[in-house]
Amino acid sequence: MSGAELGLALSVFLACAVEAVEALTIVLAVGVTRDWRSSFYGVGAALVALAIISAVLGPALTALPLDVLRIAVGGLLLVFGLQWLRKAVLRAAGLKALHDETAAFAKERAAAQAAGSTDSRAIDGYAFTIAFKGVLLEGLEVVFIVLTFGANQHDVGLAAIAAGVAVVTVAAAGVAVRAPLARVPENAMKFAVGVMLTSFGMFWGGEGAGAHWPGADAALLALIPGTLLVALASVLGLRRRARVGAPA
Amino acid sequence: MIDRLRSIWLAIWDFVVGDDWQLAAGVVIALGLTAIVAGTGAVAWWITPAVIAVLLLTSVWRAAGPR
Numbered sequence: 001m002s003g004a005e006l007g008l009a010l011s012v013f014l015a016c017a018v019e020a021v022e023a024l025t026i027v028l029a030v031g032v033t034r035d036w037r038s039s040f041y042g043v044g045a046a047l048v049a050l051a052i053i054s055a056v057l058g059p060a061l062t063a064l065p066l067d068v069l070r071i072a073v074g075g076l077l078l079v080f081g082l083q084w085l086r087k088a089v090l091r092a093a094g095l096k097a098l099h100d101e102t103a104a105f106a107k108e109r110a111a112a113q114a115a116g117s118t119d120s121r122a123i124d125g126y127a128f129t130i131a132f133k134g135v136l137l138e139g140l141e142v143v144f145i146v147l148t149f150g151a152n153q154h155d156v157g158l159a160a161i162a163a164g165v166a167v168v169t170v171a172a173a174g175v176a177v178r179a180p181l182a183r184v185p186e187n188a189m190k191f192a193v194g195v196m197l198t199s200f201g202m203f204w205g206g207e208g209a210g211a212h213w214p215g216a217d218a219a220l221l222a223l224i225p226g227t228l229l230v231a232l233a234s235v236l237g238l239r240r241r242a243r244v245g246a247p248a
Numbered sequence: 249m250i251d252r253l254r255s256i257w258l259a260i261w262d263f264v265v266g267d268d269w270q271l272a273a274g275v276v277i278a279l280g281l282t283a284i285v286a287g288t289g290a291v292a293w294w295i296t297p298a299v300i301a302v303l304l305l306t307s308v309w310r311a312a313g314p315r
Contacts, residue, residue, distance in 0.1 A: 071279060076264070078275045082304060083266040089308045096311075140263065198304075201275075202296045209279045210286030211293040223297065230301045234308050241312065 004217055007224075008153050009162040011196040015145045016166035018189050019138040022104075024174040026134030029108030034115075034127035041123060042131030049132075050139045054147065061151045067208050073148040074205025080141070081197030085231055088191040093238035142167075145197075152204055195231060199223040268311070274303040 031039040061069065090096040108130070115126045146163045150156030203220055206213065213219035265272045278299035286292035 071283075075275055075279055078278075078300065079264060079266070079272045082271045082275070082300070082307070083268070085304060086268065086271070086307050086311065089304070090311055093308075093312070198300065202300055205275075205279050206282055206293055206296045209282035209292070209296070211282050211296070212286075213293050219293070226297065227300075230304060234305055237305075238308060238312055 004153060004220070005155065005158060007196065007200070007220065008149050008155065009158055011193060011200065012145055012149055012159045012162040013166045014189050015193045015197070016142045016163040017170055018186060018193060019142050020167045020170035021186060023135045023138040024170055025104050026108055026138075027131050028174060029105050030112050030127040030130045033109045033112035035124040038124035038127035039131040042128040042133075043135050045128070046132045046135035046139060049136055050143055053140070054143050057143070058147055058151075058156065061147055062156075067210075069151060069208070070204040071208030073152055074201045074203070074208050076144070077148060077197050077201030078205055079201075080144075081194050081199075081201050083194075084190050085194030085198055085227075088187055088194050089231055089234045089238070091187045092191065092235045094242065095238060149200070152200075191231065195224060195227045199227045202227075268307050270310075271303055271307055274299060278303070 027039055027043055030042075061073075064072070087096065112126065112130070142163055146159040147156065150159030153159075199220060202223055203213065215222075278296045281299065282292045282295045285295060
């Protein structure tokens with residue numbers, strides 16, 4: 001496996017695992033509190049919707065001219081990557097609460113309990129809708145990352161396998177512990193994914209815009225640690241600023 | 249109908265642009281500048297990383313609020 005393929009597989013795996021943990025928390029909360037059957041119908045319907053979106057978007061993306069694809073995909077990856085990195089930096093600096101799956105689970109469960117009850121034989125509309133929305137919204141980001149990374153590297157198959165492995169791993173862990181996966185180092189994973197998306201976004205966006213990277217693909221070996229350094233420097237700078245600004 | 253279209257637009261905006269619209273605008277500027285400079289035949293690869301570094305630093309600094 002080449003370095004680019006490894007980067008592709010690792011980025012997709014980490015991004016999909018993070019999204020799967022968030023989706024799992026929502027499905028567990030409505031399943032435990034309301035109705036498993038309706039929750040699973042919601043998950044199934046969301047997976048069908050995601051498959052249709054992938055089937056429509058995939059060929060459309062790969063049919064674009066390479067430079068147009070690279071600048072569009074690079075730009076979107078940069079926007080997504082910077083959003084992830086911004087949140088991860090603020091969390092690492094202590095300026096934003098860490099994403100707590102146990103708290104998220106408790107919040108979803110309370111909301112599910114507060115919603116009205118339904119006939120036990122009928123489909124529970126609340127459980128179906130919440131599970132559907134949770135899986136669809138988290139899944140959309142996964143689909144986007146799989147298609148864009150895969151299309152750019154001409155290896156949608158590898159990206160899809162990495163995504164599938166991530167989702168199955170998280171689902172299996174969820175079934176095994178039957179509780180929100182609170183111990184997953186979500187912020188560290190988001191930090192890593194933010195760095196990868198931003199680095200690949202700069203690389204493909206720059207190429208699509210007509211820039212020639214020194215060393216061609218090897219430029220990624222400088223872009224990834226460079227992005228990591230800027231992000232870590234931001235965390236240190238923000239922590240120092242908070243210490244200096246704190247009352248004595 | 250208008251409410252539904254509005255909520256769809258807001259969901260797309262939130263999905264693509266997120267918390268800080270200036271990041272998205274900065275990305276467009278970075279890639280646009282790179283394309284303009286590359287079009288003149290000058291070395292342009294450094295523009296995107298430089299603008300992105302500034303964008304990230306200023307975005308987190310703004311989010312941290314005034315001292």
